[in-house]
Amino acid sequence: MTDQTQVPQSLPVTSADVDAAAKVIAPFAVRTPLLSPSVLSERVGARVFLKPELLQRTGSFKFRGAFNKLSSIPMSARGGGVVAFSSGNHAQGVAAAAKILNMQATIVMPADAPLSKRERTKGYGAEVVLYERAGEDREAIAGEIARKRGATIVPPYDDPLVIAGQGTLGREIAEDMAALGLAPDIVVAPASGGGLIAGVATAVKARFPQAAIIVAEPEEYNDHGLSLRAGHREAHHATGRTICDALMAAIPGKITFSINSQLLAQGVTASEDEVRAAVAFAYRELKLVVEPGGAVGLAALLAGRIDVQGKNVVIVLSGGNVDADLFARLVA
Amino acid sequence: MTDQTQVPQSLPVTSADVDAAAKVIAPFAVRTPLLSPSVLSERVGARVFLKPELLQRTGSFKFRGAFNKLSSIPMSARGGGVVAFSSGNHAQGVAAAAKILNMQATIVMPADAPLSKRERTKGYGAEVVLYERAGEDREAIAGEIARKRGATIVPPYDDPLVIAGQGTLGREIAEDMAALGLAPDIVVAPASGGGLIAGVATAVKARFPQAAIIVAEPEEYNDHGLSLRAGHREAHHATGRTICDALMAAIPGKITFSINSQLLAQGVTASEDEVRAAVAFAYRELKLVVEPGGAVGLAALLAGRIDVQGKNVVIVLSGGNVDADLFARLVA
Numbered sequence: 116m117t118d119q120t121q122v123p124q125s126l127p128v129t130s131a132d133v134d135a136a137a138k139v140i141a142p143f144a145v146r147t148p149l150l151s152p153s154v155l156s157e158r159v160g161a162r163v164f165l166k167p168e169l170l171q172r173t174g175s176f177k178f179r180g181a182f183n184k185l186s187s188i189p190m191s192a193r194g195g196g197v198v199a200f201s202s203g204n205h206a207q208g209v210a211a212a213a214k215i216l217n218m219q220a221t222i223v224m225p226a227d228a229p230l231s232k233r234e235r236t237k238g239y240g241a242e243v244v245l246y247e248r249a250g251e252d253r254e255a256i257a258g259e260i261a262r263k264r265g266a267t268i269v270p271p272y273d274d275p276l277v278i279a280g281q282g283t284l285g286r287e288i289a290e291d292m293a294a295l296g297l298a299p300d301i302v303v304a305p306a307s308g309g310g311l312i313a314g315v316a317t318a319v320k321a322r323f324p325q326a327a328i329i330v331a332e333p334e335e336y337n338d339h340g341l342s343l344r345a346g347h348r349e350a351h352h353a354t355g356r357t358i359c360d361a362l363m364a365a366i367p368g369k370i371t372f373s374i375n376s377q378l379l380a381q382g383v384t385a386s387e388d389e390v391r392a393a394v395a396f397a398y399r400e401l402k403l404v405v406e407p408g409g410a411v412g413l414a415a416l417l418a419g420r421i422d423v424q425g426k427n428v429v430i431v432l433s434g435g436n437v438d439a440d441l442f443a444r445l446v447a
Numbered sequence: 448m449t450d451q452t453q454v455p456q457s458l459p460v461t462s463a464d465v466d467a468a469a470k471v472i473a474p475f476a477v478r479t480p481l482l483s484p485s486v487l488s489e490r491v492g493a494r495v496f497l498k499p500e501l502l503q504r505t506g507s508f509k510f511r512g513a514f515n516k517l518s519s520i521p522m523s524a525r526g527g528g529v530v531a532f533s534s535g536n537h538a539q540g541v542a543a544a545a546k547i548l549n550m551q552a553t554i555v556m557p558a559d560a561p562l563s564k565r566e567r568t569k570g571y572g573a574e575v576v577l578y579e580r581a582g583e584d585r586e587a588i589a590g591e592i593a594r595k596r597g598a599t600i601v602p603p604y605d606d607p608l609v610i611a612g613q614g615t616l617g618r619e620i621a622e623d624m625a626a627l628g629l630a631p632d633i634v635v636a637p638a639s640g641g642g643l644i645a646g647v648a649t650a651v652k653a654r655f656p657q658a659a660i661i662v663a664e665p666e667e668y669n670d671h672g673l674s675l676r677a678g679h680r681e682a683h684h685a686t687g688r689t690i691c692d693a694l695m696a697a698i699p700g701k702i703t704f705s706i707n708s709q710l711l712a713q714g715v716t717a718s719e720d721e722v723r724a725a726v727a728f729a730y731r732e733l734k735l736v737v738e739p740g741g742a743v744g745l746a747a748l749l750a751g752r753i754d755v756q757g758k759n760v761v762i763v764l765s766g767g768n769v770d771a772d773l774f775a776r777l778v779a
Contacts, residue, residue, distance in 0.1 A: 143485075145482075145483070150477075150502060151477070152477070152502070152504075153475075153477070153504055169734035170482060170484070170733075170734060172484075172485055174732075174734055398736055399563075399771070400506075402499075402501035402502060402506055402735065402736040402737075402767035403734065403735065403736065404730055404734040404735065404736060435734035439730070439731070439778045439779050443774075443775030443776075443778065443779055447772060
């Protein structure tokens with residue numbers, strides 16, 4: 116972590132890359148609104164804005180990065196299709212982007228991924244190959260498929276074009292805050308491999324260098340928080356599962372961490388119960404369907420884990436793909 | 448129904464009244480976004496826009512009309528407070544508006560109103576008085592309370608200031624469509640007493656006289672459809688309940704129908720099962736929590752009951768206050 120007001124020039128993704136990605140995705144991505152529910156602002160004593168990426172095509176931000184990446188594949192290589200490994204949201208993003216661009220997509224997913232995410236991925240016309248989280252190496256499986264078919268691998272986060280694509284949502288936050296005549300003091304987004312928060316940090320700090328970008332993680336899956344404190348990439352120590360199925364990467368990406376280690380202010384966490392409460396709050400008070408992994412920033416806010424008093428705070432709700440039976444249990 | 452391109456001049460609410468209401472409510476109401484989910488447009492073969500009033504303060508459009516009406520009460524009369532009768536959404540709108548304006552609110556609600564609506568109404572500091580739908584006259588109960596306390600009655604729909612307040616959402620639709628360089632061909636909104644659709648029609652047709660304004664109702668609670676066809680106010684013939692608890696008024700309002708009979712193109716209905724399917728679709732594909740009564744226009748659209756092919760269609764999702772156990776059953 117360096118002086119927060121100084122944006123280094125040597126990063127692998129720049130705000131110009133995000134600007135370019137914004138042009139590429141504009142015809143197909145949703146420009147999601149910036150919401151400001153009074154019920155939330157009044158509750159936490161801050162001016163809170165929400166970026167509801169559950170309204171994005173495929174129900175999560177992942178379409179942005181996937182479409183930007185797939186659009187960069189030369190026409191000559193598109194016949195081989197694309198391969199991705201993902202627990203569900205990246206899968207849908209890649210599948211939907213491939214469908215628009217007339218490419219074949221194969222997605223390697225863990226066998227325990229939420230049913231809705233598997234079904235929706237197939238719904239976009241992708242082939243789904245399941246693997247066991249314990250014992251099988253999804254990158255190896257994807258690599259093997261890519262070799263056999265001449266397909267292009269679409270990494271879930273550790274790729275400059277993917278990061279730039281996710282950054283477009285940070286760019287929209289910056290634009291919308293500027294249009295309101297406001298500067299964001301704090302921007303909070305979840306991280307699994309760190310592509311979303313790296314893109315958001317890149318775009319937001321280009322316009323608002325003073326903004327503190329905070330990464331939110333499940334309590335035991337706090338590899339970004341650990342790594343920021345250590346100054347180098349560290350894996351989390353979790354052994355069990357988390358309700359945040361989208362946030363289970365073991366360690367920050369290399370490229371993403373080279374950005375995040377320079378641009379992020381800190382990490383915060385939320386407990387499993389706090390995440391559950393945030394999903395229920397979003398249902399009851401915001402009327403939004405947020406998946407657990409997408410609600411971890413909101414959970415940290417509601418649990419008082421971020422010092423927001425009197426500040427302008429933007430929370431990214433990164434997705435809304437949650438199985439109906441789990442959602443029903445969470446809101447009951 | 449008259450020539451759709453001719454806006455009569457003698458209506459009890461004008462677009463200037465809506466403009467005035469927009470100024471009054473601006474500091475406290477949410478300017479809800481206009482969404483355009485590709486999944487919906489692709490499914491029905493039209494360019495579909497949604498006005499998600501579930502994102503409005505209190506979870507429904509009712510705050511708009513209530514706040515506009517309460518703001519008009521002279522300071523000298525505010526000490527007596529306000530009284531309203533409502534099955535739930537108007538109740539919350541009045542309670543929340545009264546709280547902001549430092550007035551006491553008493554709400555007369557049916558004993559079978561959804562628990563969440565009763566609890567939320569109390570949560571805004573209002574006193575809730577329950578009555579039995581069969582056998583008790585809510586207007587008489589409200590009138591009695593008003594006389595005793597010197598309170599002002601806030602009608603749920605048959606009031607020019609309430610209608611003008613609801614019209615502000617139509618005004619936002621017109622503004623946002625114009626900003627996109629588009630003209631709405633069709634605008635669909637639900638009706639109980641008809642205040643919402645009257646306000647929407649007033650605002651939209653002032654800017655887009657060619658737009659067809661369509662009222663959506665539950666199959667058996669089709670009093671607006673019946674009345675439009677008859678050319679005078681007619682009650683529906685339903686005897687049972689509908690899942691659309693917010694849309695159970697027996698007959699269009701006098702003032703609302705004097706507007707709607709001149710500005711509306713037609714009525715459409717949706718069956719109970721079509722409404723259930725629409726609530727589930729909104730959860731699964733749109734990631735929005737829509738209450739059954741708020742989803743009736745979407746239900747009619749998804750069921751193919753409106754000729755939308757190739758058109759620009761705006762659907763008002765009027766609210767999202769639905770009990771968690773019912774919602775869980777609908778999305779399972």
